[in-house]
Amino acid sequence: MYFVAAIAVGGLVGALAHLLMPGKRPEGVLMTIMVAIAGAVSATVLGAMMGWHSEGLTTAGIVAPILGSVIFLLFLMAYRTIAVRTTV
Numbered sequence: 001m002y003f004v005a006a007i008a009v010g011g012l013v014g015a016l017a018h019l020l021m022p023g024k025r026p027e028g029v030l031m032t033i034m035v036a037i038a039g040a041v042s043a044t045v046l047g048a049m050m051g052w053h054s055e056g057l058t059t060a061g062i063v064a065p066i067l068g069s070v071i072f073l074l075f076l077m078a079y080r081t082i083a084v085r086t087t088v
Contacts, residue, residue: 003041006065010040013069026080035076036069043068 014036018029027035043064047053053060 003044005061006040006044007037009062009065010037010069013040013066014073017069017073021077026084027076032073032076035072039068039070039072040065041068042072 011033014033015029017036018032021032044061046068047060047064053064
């Protein structure tokens with residue numbers, strides 16, 4: 001159940017992030033959504049392994065996928081910024 005919710009939250013966060021990011025982005029909508037899903041699933045798995053949240057609807061179970069998605073999207077933005085600067 002965690003994975004389905006994490007995928008849904010990651011997809012939603014990725015779509016919203018792509019809409020809210022200013023300027024033209026070199027990655028497409030699908031790439032942004034996939035990175036956000038990867039972040040949400042990673043944070044959910046890590047949170048479950050560390051014992052931060054348990055079965056059922058908890059605050060940590062909701063916040064972890066959102067934070068994981070945002071962190072992965074920030075890494076993507078940083079990577080793109082560094083990659084563009086080194087190729088010029």
